[in-house]
Amino acid sequence: MNYETRFAGEAGADVDHDTARRRKRLIIAFAVAALLAVAATITALRFMGSGDTATDQVTQAPVVTVIAPGEQAVDRVVNATGSLAARREMPVGVVGEGGMVARVLVEPGDWVKAGAPLAVIERSVQTQEARALAAQVEVARADARLADAELERAQALVARGFISKADIDRKTATRDAARARVNVALAQLREANARTGRLDIRAPAAGLVLTRNVEPGQVVGPSSGILFRLAKGGQMELLARVSEDDLARVSPGMESRVTPVGSDRTFTGQVWQVSPVIDPQSRLGMARIALNYDKALRPGGFASARIISGSTQSPLLPESAVQSDDEGNYVYIIDQKNMAVRRRVEVGQVSSEGVAITKGLTGREKVVLSAGAFLNPGQKVRPELQKAAR
Structure with a gap:
């Protein structure tokens, strides 16, 4: 490479370096001009809108729904x-000696009256015994009638001297014994009839049949346990x-x-x-x-x-209005300056209708309905009142 060529190269490098420096100065100048323009615009806007600052703050404040719950009767529920x-459940079993079940007259769900038969026990043997006792009653009555007749005839012969006083006493005793045998026979017949009547399983009182644990053909007795269950009066x-x-x-x-x-x-x-x-x-x-x-x-x-x-009379709030943290339960209320204020409360009955507030509110406050978790104490808001549900 000769001297002229090297000189030309160095001159070209100096020209490129000058061009770069000029370009950098232009960029910086444009940036400064842009910043000045932005600053001027902001200043102008501030001067133009200096009278509407409060309006702008209100416009930028979040909108929250509030409720004035008032007081209403809230049931205390356990x-x-x-x-x-x-x-009153009535278990029913065998009262008498039992036997084979001939018929069952009721089903679960049936209503029965007091004394109504629930099941019938086969009673052919008891029926024959009752007939035999009834016949004995008739025999005893016949003997009693004969003894009465003999006594009457003897009394008629006393005055004529044919019958002694001792004979009259004997016949009187015979008549009395015959009458007593009638009473004994009647008592035995009534006892047999009562035992036969107890074979039927009956309802002790009017009510609803709940269960049935017996079937026809089943042999039951006092040890058979509970055959029916009834609800007294249903x-x-x-x-x-x-x-x-x-x-x-x-x-x-x-x-x-x-x-x-x-x-x-x-x-x-x-x-x-x-x-x-x-x-x-x-x-x-x-x-x-x-x-x-x-x-x-x-x-x-x-x-x-x-x-x-x-x-009790208490404010009733939706569950969304009540917040809680380590310090307890609280709500946000909106004061006269539309600022959010945290208010500690005590809750009472919680139900599907809402949460009863037992302490901390009078019911006249404007309570934030559902945005309390996103608010901070002292924050400016725009409240929109919602009518409390009754």
Whole structure:
């Protein structure tokens, strides 16, 4: 390479370096101009909108739905579960000596009157015994009539001297003995008829037949156990198992709503007895709830109960309005400046209707309905009032 060529190369490099520096200066100048333009725009907007700052803040504040719950009557409810049963169950078995079952007259679900026969026992032998005793009664009556006649004739002959006083006494005794034998025979006949009548298995009181454990041809006796079960008057009850704390708030006469498992029907009952003892193992007590008969109430079935133990006037909020943390339960209310304020509350009865607030609210506050988890104390909001459900 000669001197001229090297000089030309160095000159070209200097030209490229100058061009790059000029380009860099232009970029920096444009960037500074753009920043100045943005700053000028912001300043102009501030001057133009300086009178609407409050309006802009309100426009940017989040919209929250609030509710003024007021106060309403809230039922104090004790929830319990248990088994359905006959209120007065009557087990029926063999009263007499028993025998072979000739007929069964009822089925489970039938209604019977007091004294109605449930099953008939074969009684051919007892019938013949009763006939024999009835015949003995007639024999005794005939002997008594003969003794009366002989005594009357003897008394007529006493005045003529044909019969002594001793003979009259003997015939009087014979007449009395004959009459006594009539009474004995009658008593034996009545006893036989009573034993025969006890062969029939009868209902001790009017009610509903629950179970039947006997069939025709079966030989039964006093040791055969329970053949029928009846619900006296068809009345049912729920044996509700209640926690020890709740049992103290339950008393006879309280209204209850019972819902059997698998059914969408609810039955109204009344607590008629509260257990005086607590199970030491489960710490549960028993509240017995009387129910009128219905086909849907099947003894042995499971059911839940809501016992109404009273009512109180309290604000009632949806569950979404009540928040909780380590410090307890709280809600957000909106003050007069539309600022969110955290308010600690105490909750009472929780039901499908909502959460009763026992302490912390008067019911006149504007309570945030569902956005409390996204708010902070002192945050500006735009409240929209929703009418409280009644």
